Amino acid sequence: MATITDEILLCFICLISFFFIQSLLKRKEKLRSDFKRPPSPPALPIIGHLHHLSPVIHQSFHRLAQLYGPLMRLHIGASTMIVVSSASSARDILKIHESLFSSRLTFGMEDYNIYEGHSFTTAEYGPYWRFMKRLCMSKLMSASQLDRFMDVRREEMKKLLESLAKSSKESSAVDLGAELTTMTNNVLSRMVMSTRCSDGYNEAEVCRNLVLKCIEFAGKLSMAEILGTFIKKFDLFGHGRKLVKSMERFDKFVESIMEIHEERMKSSAGNTKDMMDILLEVHHDQNSATKLTRKGIKNFVLEMFIAGVETSSKALQWATAELISNPIVFDKLREEIVSLVGTTRLVQESDIPNLPYLQAVVKEALRLHAPAPLILRKCTEDCKINGFDILKDTRILVNAYSVMRDPLHGKNQTSLCHRDS
Structure with missing residues (x-):
């Protein structure tokens, strides 16, 4: 005792x-x-500005920015950060002074990340980052590779529509959010490892559940870091140990999937390759200037699922909600589709270039409801932005929620824009 x-x-x-x-x-x-530091709201001892924040943190930042300006300094526990809330300031940081803010900010999990040093999304600008970007642009996410998966997307969309039609015929309630999440997860899983998430007990569903556990514990570690890095290192609540165990289970699982793909690659010379096949080909390429390790492959799969677990589904849900709330926009969109596509077939991806109003609606929905409302960066050198001094290693949060509602770029920026033509 x-x-x-x-x-x-x-x-x-x-x-x-x-x-x-x-x-x-x-x-x-x-x-x-x-x-000269950016302005800051009144703070309390120890917790800093934590009392100003609500659970929807990007909306709290937006509300504070309306009072304290587009560059705002916040202290949350032991963490100090600069919140960027205007289009012009975001342009300065992400474009004009890009080299000073190219370092990606990570919260919480780096001390317990078994793939530390193998990440692409948080890698420092350098040879490995350039290698992975080139790999994504030329092979993993190239236009030709995405075209190969067009049938996958079409099949999953058809399954969704059939499910909704069946529920409508039976007059049964539908959880549209769950249905859209299932569809997007199935598309992602088939593109990455050629298996669906909703066919009972299978690899994709196991992978998704392991990723959700990793997200949960990494998020809890991020909250611990806000109170001080040393508190996180003590791992008082055991979230670090739980994250390591979850990542080790994920690592073991993906290793087994990789071995299955390697055996399949030896016995088959099929033209349809998923992302795992491409990554393994690069891994075994002896002539590659930069070596892609097995840990690098596993981390890429982890980051793909982290990025795609909820984002696409949430974007579709918000777009649907906006159309229901704006009948004028909904009717005009339907008119465009009926006039160009007709009523005898479904809209195909090849139709999209000829549907400008559909494209505008999608862009507006993404403007209002960005899947990732906070863009994280870290300053690599002392510099000045908008006349304010930004110190090296300062954490930068670009609030896309505020940037997309910047009143300097038009009226009525808080709702779906509609212009009569």
């Missing part, structure tokens, strides 16, 4: 010491007369 009490006391002393040192550093920063 005494040992536990001593450990709690030690943690408390470390916590107080950390915030004391942090306050000294902030005071030293204030003494620089030439240093």
Whole structure:
């Protein structure tokens, strides 16, 4: 009992010491007369600006930005970050000064990530990042590769429509969100590893569940890091250990899938290759300038599922909701489709270039409901943005939710735009 009490006391002393040192550093920063920091809301001791935030964090940032400007400094626990909320400021960071903000910001999981150093999405700009980008553009996500999976997308869409038609005929309720999630997961799984998520117990469903566990524990670690990096390193709640175990199970599972694909590649010379086949070909290529490791393949699969588990489904749900809420837009879209496609067949992907209003509706829905509303970056050098000083290693959060609602770029930016023609 005494040992536990001593450990709690030690943690408390470390916590107080950390915030004391942090306050000294902030005071030293204030003494620089030439240093101009972005504005900041009133803060409370220890928690900083945490009390200003709601569960929908990007909307909280948007509300605060309307009061404190497009560049805003926030302290949340031990973390300091700059929130970017205007199109012009986002352009400065993501385009004009891209080289200074090319480093991807990661929260929480790097100390417990068994694939650390093999990530593409969070890799530093360099040979490996360029190699993976070239691989994605030329092979994994090239136009020809996406065309090969056109039948996959068509089949899954047909299955969705058949399911909805059956429910309508039976007058039974439908969870459209669940149906759209199933469809998008099936498309992604078939593109990555040639198996569906909804055919009972199978590889894709197991993979998806393991990815969801990794997302859950990584998110909890991110919340721990907000209170201080050293608190995360103590792993007081065990989320780090749970993340490692989940990733190890994922690693073992994907290794078995890779072995199956390798055996299939030896016995078959089929032309239809999924992403796993392409990644394994690059892995076994002895002439490749940059080596793609097995860990690199597994991490790529993990990142593909993390990016695609909910994003596409949520985008489709929001687009549907916007059309239902805007009957004028809905009717005009239907008129365009009927006039160009007719009523005897489904819309095909090849029809999309000839459907400009459909494209506009999709873009508007994505503008209002970005699948990833926060873009994370890290400053690599001291610099000035909009006249404010940004220090090296500062965390940058570009709030796409606010950027897409920038009033300087048009009126009525908070709803689906419609223009009579």
